[in-house]
Amino acid sequence: MAKPKVAFYWCASCGGCEEAVVDLAEDILKVVEKVDIVFWPVAMDFKRRDVEGLGDGELAAVFINGAIRTSEQEEMAKLLRRKSRLVVAFGSCAYLGGIPGLANLSSKDAVFETVYKKVPTVVNPEGVVPRTETDVDGFKLKLPDFYDGVRTLAQVIEVDYFLPGCAPPPDLIMEAINKILTGELPEKGSVLAPEKSLCDTCPRRDSKPDKIKISDISRIAYKKIDTDKCFLAEGIICLGPATRSGCGERCINANMPCRGCFGPTREVLDQGGKFLSGLMSIVDTQDEEEIKRIADSVIDPVGLFYMYSLPYSLRMKFLK
Amino acid sequence: MKRIGVFVCHCGINIAGTVDIKRVVEAVKNFPGVVYVEDYKYMCSDPGQNLIREKIKSEKLDGVVIAACSPTLHEKTFRNTVSQAGINPYNCEIANIREQCSWVHTNMEEATEKAIRIVKSIVAKTLLDESLVPIKSPVVKRALVVGGGIAGIQAALNIANSGYEVVLVEKEPSIGGRMAQFSETFPTLDCAQCILTPKMVDVASNENIKLLTYSEVVDVSGSVGNFKVKIKKKAKSVDYEKCTGCGICVEKCPVKVPNEFDRGMSERKAIYTQFPQAVPNKPVIDRENCTYFQKGKCRLCERVCPFGAIDFEQEDEVIEEEVGAIVLATGYELYDVSNMGEYGGGELEDVIDGLTFERLLSSSGPTSGEVRRPSDGKVPKTVVFVKCVGSRDPEHHFPYCSKVCCMYTTKHAMLYKHRVPDGKAYIFYMDVRTAGKGYEEFYQRAQEEDGVIYLRGKVSKIYKSDGKLIVDGFDTLTGRKVQVEADMVVLAMAIRPSSGAEKLFNLLKVSTDANGFLTEAHPKLRPVESLTAGIFLVGCAQGPKDIPDSVSQANAAASMISVMFSQDYLIHEPIITGVNEDLCSGCGICVAVCPYDARKINREKGTVEVNEILCEACGACAAACPSGAAQQKNLTDRQIISMIKAILEE
Structure with missing residues (x-):
């Protein structure tokens, strides 16, 4: 019998959640024994078209970390949602918005103003800020849109489970994976962590x-x-x-x-x-x-x- | 989902005049959970209530919303109605579309829209309501009375005579309180002792009363129906089992100290009974002044006692009593004359307060009832009485009226004239307040029959000149300054709560007003209850009052307590704030916030526990709980949010 297929993806995050997967250490071998990782941009060379090539619901689960800040992240989240039977919001940013979410205190313009002009290490005499379309030698180059605010994953797509933490600790990750593999999952929408504070x-x-x-x-x-x-x-x-x-x-x-x-x-x-x-x-x-x-x-x-x-x-x- | 019925009341034109009832009924039909809607002219009437009961049965309703007046009016009525039809009463809610809608609006369109939203939010709440059962708690059918003055005595006797045990605690060696110090009482001039002492004896002989004199309440825990009270019995140094009260010890004791009971105008011994009719009529040793306790020598009382009752080894003892109700009858004291420098208070020996004058008039007092002034024992030929001293003076002293001074000063002047017929009695007054049966007649009699002179005005200064007390005042009726040369001045000092009472009140967590008097639960309808269930207030602890008022209050409190004790259980509203143990991590934030001490951390379980009887459902903990474990029953965060959503939804 073919092993279930899983995917990892990152949105607006620091990369710590990817580290957390690596932090599983030898346990990662137990994971790959049981599943095929078919998409994991930070670690393996797959392209978007590989995901597009999957059938709807072909993935058993996708673990998405990071909040949603750009149009690309939203597109990928929606694509992965379609391809996967389960979506797990992985880590605080995907679940709650996380540290990138504090940018919601400032507008998109204010963020650009600071990041591309005011920061002392930036040299930008022409005051260029990212645009979704740029003409270069008659060619149109496109960049994803940087939204005016940061959203949680569940504010963009339907999320089945939430795995909290900045980053989630290895034991909770393993527990979540095991639950998915055995199908012993709690009620949809649950947070995969203890109830008490x-x-x-x-x-x-x-x-x-x-x-x-x-x-x-x-x-x-x-x-x-x-x-x-x-x-x-x-x-x-x-x-x-x-x-x-x-x-x-x-x-x-x-x-x-x-x-x-x-x-x-x-x-x-x-x-x-x-x-x-x-x-x-x-x-x-x-x-x-x-x-x-x-x-x-x-x-x-x-x-x-x-x-x-x-x-x-x-x-x-x-x-x- | 629940099957909810909504019943919209017209309240005559009270609601229907401003709210379009038909539109409300139509709109409500589409709310989630609503399976039946009907309107009626007067929902609280018998036919209205019958309608609700019928529909509960025919439509198989399990939740009811009454859109009508304020829940304070008819929540109880309708909850009764639905429970008669078999629904748990806590699944019945009131949508207030009268006080909060029709009465405060004039625009029918807007009022109707608002009424619809109010009903919608209450439906949303009712959907999430839990069935609740009132909490029953057992009642300890014993009462504690603190204070053995006339109010405390009366309350104790009444409760005891209803068949319930009473623990009566008095800090002095004898019960009797202030009334025991009085001479005669207004307006009948009954001898205070003659009417009080039989009651004191009744207390001592009543089998249901446990009398603890020379004792103080030091700690209280628990709540209505089940208080645990710690009482310190101060060492009397006399074994009351052996003592017969013969008095030889008192006679032989060589130490003399000023007698507080006579306001320092006579002397008592270091071993003493407070006054001849004291109950219990047995002495205590005042260790502060006893030669043996201070210097280690003497023990004369021990040698002369024929019964071996003197016990120098006795120690203070703390005992615990369980009671279901507490009566606070801690009484009053007078604002000290030394606060009145301009009247020579505390400096001039013959400027005294009203209570001191009572002792001069009392036949058991230091002068056997002859009016003789403290400085030289001469009979004063001119006495000036000043009223409202410290009272009704918000700028310098206290804003309130001490209530009894008008009458007792009249009595003082009258009794003085009876004792010294050729003497002159002047009374300086701001007003004469004689509201009470026979009071006005008494006041008239003092002027007409006894020739007491009333001067309307305040006294500015009292000083000594040529052996006379010069009283400078102003007569506002003639508009002239007056000066009276007096031999003695009696100041009607403001009535204050007993010193030490504040500590006790804090211990019991009962609230007081700005002047330190106990606050009643409702100034008109619950005048003898405190805001803390099971604690009652009687006598001057609640505010200045005379003997008949104190006695009435004591009777009232006693009857309320008897009613309470006639039930086997106390019923406590189940709307409390509980703890969801699945969520509580024992962080303890709610414990610090609870004003009723109803919550505590159970360290073994690692969660917080609630004493449901103590919880008054104020909700402070629910607001503070950072993990959402503390939720008010039937007013959970989920309910509030769904109500807000229902109101805001387009």
């Missing part, structure tokens, strides 16, 4: 006081805390309470508070907003001025609370 598995959970109250907000670079103390209880913003677990507490073990890459839990529509609501609820003062001082001490609140989930947020959903 990170505090559940946090190595520092026992240090948590009975009642968390904070009267100051600091940053890990400015405050020395014991490496077994709950960040939040020490006044250092940690998105753990608002973030799905399953990451292996990689950041916490490196003495970094959680930044929320696994996204919200099942019942939460807006990770940043929900965390903000919780954070301000435990501010230990009734004094308006003091509340304002504490709130103002959060530097770059959107970048902090929505570091991975801005395109997925309620605000962005309602704007669409």
Whole structure:
């Protein structure tokens, strides 16, 4: 019997998710024992026409990482959707928009202005910015369109499963692949990670006081805390309470508070907003001025609370 | 999907006058889940309710939306109606298209459109409603009364006489409170002690009352129906099992200290009973002033006690009591005269407060009821009484009226005139407030029969000159300055909540007003309940009031408690904020946010637990919970979102 065919594709991402697949190490051999990888631009030389040549639904699964920023990414996502029986949004960018999604705070023009003109290392005296069509010696050269905003994969095509993480940890990847191979999949639309938030598995959970109250907000670079103390209880913003677990507490073990890459839990529509609501609820003062001082001490609140989930947020959903 | 029936009420023309009912009915028919719609002139009437019940059965409805008035009006009515037809009442919701729509709009077109959207959102909510069952909790049929003044005594006796046990806690060695210090009472001039002491004795002899004097509440946990109270019994240093109250120890004790009960105008011993009719009528040792406790020598009381009742080894003891309800009767004290520098308060010995004057008038007081001034024991020939001292003075002291001063000052002046017929009594007043049965007549009598002189105006200054107290005031009726040379001045000081009460109130988490008096649950309709279920307020702890008002409140609280205790279970609304254990990671944010202490982290399970009885469903935790594990029952985030969507949908 022929092995099931799978594909990997990348959209607006950093390449870390590709690394995560390589990070499976010897386990990758177990994967290729059972499946044929028919498309993986970062590792193997296949062309778009190879995908186009597949029959509809011929692929058992496609793993797409990265958010959707350009027309090419949208086209490829739609093409792969047609060819594949299952689509897995692989990693935080595909699932939530990820770090590239923070660009939604700026317009396309502002992004071009910065990237192609203002950045000190750029020399661009003619002020050229990317265009979808350029005439060169009578020939028309085409580039994909750079959209005005960043979207999650599910905002562009139907997605069957979501594998969170920046990048997803090897154990969750293997678990997802095994589930697909055995067909023991949860309800469509599920996130392939534990339901509870990170505090559940946090190595520092026992240090948590009975009642968390904070009267100051600091940053890990400015405050020395014991490496077994709950960040939040020490006044250092940690998105753990608002973030799905399953990451292996990689950041916490490196003495970094959680930044929320696994996204919200099942019942939460807006990770940043929900965390903000919780954070301000435990501010230990009734004094308006003091509340304002504490709130103002959060530097770059959107970048902090929505570091991975801005395109997925309620605000962005309602704007669409 | 649920089968929802929508019933649209005209409310006469209240709704139908502004909202096009036919259009609402037509629009609603197409909503998802709606299988039946009908309108009626008065849905809350008997025929209206019958209609709902019939249709629930014939259309096999399992959810009902009533588009009518505010849920505060008829939610209960309609939930009853649907449960009679076999639907769980929490699957019945009210779409308020009257107060929030027809009453506040005039444009029929827009009001109708709004009504449709309101109904639509409530249908969306009802689709996701869960069936809920009221939470039952057992009731400990015992009450705690804090404070053994007249209010506390009355409440304790009434609850006890209804057949329920009462723990009565009093911080002083004897019950009786302020009333025990009074001479006669207005407007009948009954002797205060004569009407109070029989009640005190009743308390002591009532088998249902556990009397803990010289004791204080130090900790409270739990909630209505099931409070756990820790009470510190201060060491009395006397074994009450052995003591007969013969009083030899008191007689022989060599230490003399100022007697607080007589406002410092007499002396008591280091081992003492507060007053002759004290209940219990057995002494305690005031360790602060006892030679043995301070210097290690003496033990004279021990030697003279014929019963071996003196026990120097006794220690403070903390006991725990379980009760279902708590009555706070912590009473009042007077604003100290030393706050009135311009009146010589605290400096001039013969400028005293009203309670001190009560002791001078009392036949059991330091002068056996003869009016003699504190400085030299002479009978004062001119006495000035000043009312509203510290009260009704928002700029410098307190804004409120102390309520009882008008009457007791009248009584003071009258009794003074009875004792010293050739003396002169002046009363400086802002107003004379005599609202009470027989009060106005009493005031008239003081002027007409006893010749008490009333001067309408404030006193600016009181000072001493040539052995006289000079009272500078202003008579606003004649528009002239007045100066009175007095031998004694009595200030009607503002009534304040007892010191120490604030600590107790914080412990119990009961709210107080800006002046420190307890806040009632509703100023008119729930005057003796606090906002915390199961805690009742009586007497001056809730605000200045006279004896009959205190007694009425005590009776009211006692009857409410008896009603509560007559049930085997307390019924608690099931609309609470629970914990979804599949989602809760025990982050604990909700614990810190809960104002009712209803949530705590269960470290073993790693999740948060809710005490459903304590939860008042305020929703603070639901808003704060970062993982969506805390959701208000039948008002979940999913429901709210689907309601918003339903409203916004085109």
